[in-house]
Amino acid sequence: xxxxxxxxxxxxxxxxxxxxxxxxxxxxxxxxxxxxxxxxxxxxxxxxxxxxxxxxxxxxxxxxxxxxxxxxxxxxxxxxxxxxxxxxxxxxxxxxxxxxxxxxxxxxxxxxxxxxxxxxxxxxxxxxxxxxxxxxxxxxxxxxxxxxxxxxxxxxxxxxxxxxxxxxxxxxxxxxxxxxxxxxxxxxxxxxxxxxxxxxxxxxxxxxxxxxxxxxxxxxxxxxxxxxxxxxxxxxxxxxxxxxxxxxxxxxxxxxxxxxxxxxxxxxxxxxxxxxxxxxxxxxxxxxxxxxxxxxxxx
Amino acid sequence: xxxxxxxxxxxxxxxxxxxxxxxxxxxxxxxxxxxxxxxxxxxxxxxxxxxxxxxxxxxxxxxxxxxxxxxxxxxxxxxxxxxxxxxxxxxxxxxxxxxxxxxxxxxxxxxxxxxxxxxxxxxxxxxxxxxxxxxxxxxxxxxxxxxxxxxxxxxxxxxxxxxxxxxxxxxxxxxxxxxxxxxxxxxxxxxxxxxxxxxxxxxxxxxxxxxxxxxxxxxxxxxxxxxxxxxxxxxxxxxxxxxxxxxxxxxxxxxxxxxxxxxxxxxxxxxxxxxxxxxxxxxxxxxxxxxxxxxxxxx
Numbered sequence: 347x348x349x350x351x352x353x354x355x356x357x358x359x360x361x362x363x364x365x366x367x368x369x370x371x372x373x374x375x376x377x378x379x380x381x382x383x384x385x386x387x388x389x390x391x392x393x394x395x396x397x398x399x400x401x402x403x404x405x406x407x408x409x410x411x412x413x414x415x416x417x418x419x420x421x422x423x424x425x426x427x428x429x430x431x432x433x434x435x436x437x438x439x440x441x442x443x444x445x446x447x448x449x450x451x452x453x454x455x456x457x458x459x460x461x462x463x464x465x466x467x468x469x470x471x472x473x474x475x476x477x478x479x480x481x482x483x484x485x486x487x488x489x490x491x492x493x494x495x496x497x498x499x500x501x502x503x504x505x506x507x508x509x510x511x512x513x514x515x516x517x518x519x520x521x522x523x524x525x526x527x528x529x530x531x532x533x534x535x536x537x538x539x540x541x542x543x544x545x546x547x548x549x550x551x552x553x554x555x556x557x558x559x560x561x562x563x564x565x566x567x568x569x570x571x572x573x574x575x576x577x578x579x580x581x582x583x584x585x586x587x588x589x590x591x592x593x594x595x596x597x598x599x600x601x602x603x604x605x606x607x608x609x610x611x612x613x614x615x616x617x618x619x620x621x622x623x624x625x626x627x628x629x630x631x632x633x634x635x636x637x638x639x640x641x642x643x644x645x
Numbered sequence: 646x647x648x649x650x651x652x653x654x655x656x657x658x659x660x661x662x663x664x665x666x667x668x669x670x671x672x673x674x675x676x677x678x679x680x681x682x683x684x685x686x687x688x689x690x691x692x693x694x695x696x697x698x699x700x701x702x703x704x705x706x707x708x709x710x711x712x713x714x715x716x717x718x719x720x721x722x723x724x725x726x727x728x729x730x731x732x733x734x735x736x737x738x739x740x741x742x743x744x745x746x747x748x749x750x751x752x753x754x755x756x757x758x759x760x761x762x763x764x765x766x767x768x769x770x771x772x773x774x775x776x777x778x779x780x781x782x783x784x785x786x787x788x789x790x791x792x793x794x795x796x797x798x799x800x801x802x803x804x805x806x807x808x809x810x811x812x813x814x815x816x817x818x819x820x821x822x823x824x825x826x827x828x829x830x831x832x833x834x835x836x837x838x839x840x841x842x843x844x845x846x847x848x849x850x851x852x853x854x855x856x857x858x859x860x861x862x863x864x865x866x867x868x869x870x871x872x873x874x875x876x877x878x879x880x881x882x883x884x885x886x887x888x889x890x891x892x893x894x895x896x897x898x899x900x901x902x903x904x905x906x907x908x909x910x911x912x913x914x915x916x917x918x919x920x921x922x923x924x925x926x927x928x929x930x931x932x933x934x935x936x937x938x939x940x941x942x943x944x
């Protein structure tokens with residue numbers, strides 16, 4: 347790994363980009379945010395930031411990008427770093443390498459949720475975990491699984507929001523809002539599904555609604571345990587801010603596992619096993635800096 | 646990796662052990678099988694086979710073990726290779742290293758299903774897959790996920806049999822047989838659950854029963870896709886031999902995914918995506934030989 351040179355970090359969200367220039371030790375030397383317009387506007391603005399910050403602080407040795415999607419995150423793919431079929435105008439076919447390739451530095455691109463997972467693993471609630479699962483429950487639902495600091499993927503990034511929980515149609519007759527699956531997890535428990543079902547966000551609702559949504563999230567938690575056996579599960583995103591929700595998710599997950607998985611990591615009550623994020627809004631950019639380090643290590 | 650020296654391979658099943666001495670290229674020089682008695686009998690018999698085979702063919706450079714469980718498969722654990730809480734008399738606390746340590750060769754231990762997954766990846770229906778999920782549907786249900794030839798694990802091996810599928814209690818009022826979860830996948834769809842529900846094995850039943858069980862297996866298939874994104878899914882084990890079952894699993898999985906995951910690997914009809922094993926009964930010992938190679942490479 348090169349011992350000098352700075353890291354350009356990009357957290358690309360659906361509404362805003364956060365950009366940072368940092369040392370390899372993680373000290374942020376320059377930082378900005380800008381709205382997510384079309385690439386015709388966003389690419390030059392991003393280039394301008396890194397050009398100016400680099401002129402001031404020094405050359406850039408690598409870029410790390412944690413981005414909204416869908417996006418190709420397979421380093422072995424010719425389309426690595428390219429947005430695929432996003433409905434966001436202008437972004438389908440846009441590629442981070444077009445915008446950043448001129449700096450001549452290696453680029454590592456991952457999803458926003460994988461980036462946040464890596465950030466939490468580096469400096470947040472996932473420190474010391476060999477396997478960490480970070481899930482966001484917000485406008486959508488997604489999970490990043492990190493093993494020894496690297497995000498796992500197969501032919502594509504994971505899509506945990508679309509697993510289908512068992513449900514009681516008497517207790518919850520709402521058919522779900524997923525255009526593909528109706529009542530998959532995202533269709534039942536993402537922020538917009540909650541708004542559509544009850545006309546309010548979860549933090550404005552009561553224990554009955556909290557427990558219902560907690561049960562769906564706990565289905566994902568138990569499934570992640572059985573299929574990834576993480577050291578810890580982090581649940582973040584806007585929906586998770588509803589008071590009492592994480593406690594209810596712990597109870598419902600313990601009930602579903604019913605003692606089957608016995609390991610010191612799964613403490614009584616799951617209080618240290620299922621947690622909320624440690625970094626808040628900084629997880630994404632922290633993860634993007636680490637992706638830049640990984641780009642340097644990989645070459 | 647040492648270029649000479651032979652590999653001792655052990656496929657340890659609940660009813661029989663298969664032992665082989667092979668070259669690093671995979672040529673089997675000696676092979677035997679013996680019943681799974683208590684370790685007091687099985688360990689000396691296993692030592693005797695390897696001692697004699699080694700005297701005849703040459704020194705053993707590494708051992709690979711694919712074993713029934715539950716067993717500690719974490720190379721970083723002090724109890725690596727030790728059976729944990731198995732109800733099988735005499736086996737709790739028994740450790741492969743006790744029996745094989747005297748040969749002075751590195752030992753890699755994995756689960757039986759991970760071993761079969763690695764075998765199928767090496768020489769069977771999973772060749773060429775970067776990520777492969779191999780599931781056995783038999784007396785129990787389990788999945789091994791192999792990434793670049795290595796099995797994935799977290800704090801323990803995976804336990805895919807215990808995920809809970811949605812179900813229609815009118816269509817299937819059977820409460821399931823899992824002592825922990827009742828109607829988890831294994832509780833509903835393993836061989837003994839089928840026998841308990843209908844008094845027959847699945848190959849003696851009709852299309853209605855096949856389709857019901859296929860739906861449960863397809864829930865696992867779709868969940869594996871969403872949480873591991875494998876290049877291919879292999880389904881083996883006694884239950885999968887029921888005529889028409891794999892075809893029904895393909896149909897039910899396609900119906901559940903509903904086009905959400907778009908990738909060339911997921912062909913129309915999933916005929917090349919969801920397949921049965923290529924090696925049959927030899928997957929386990931083939932995987933154990935590869936585990937021995939991995940022990941050599943790891944040192």
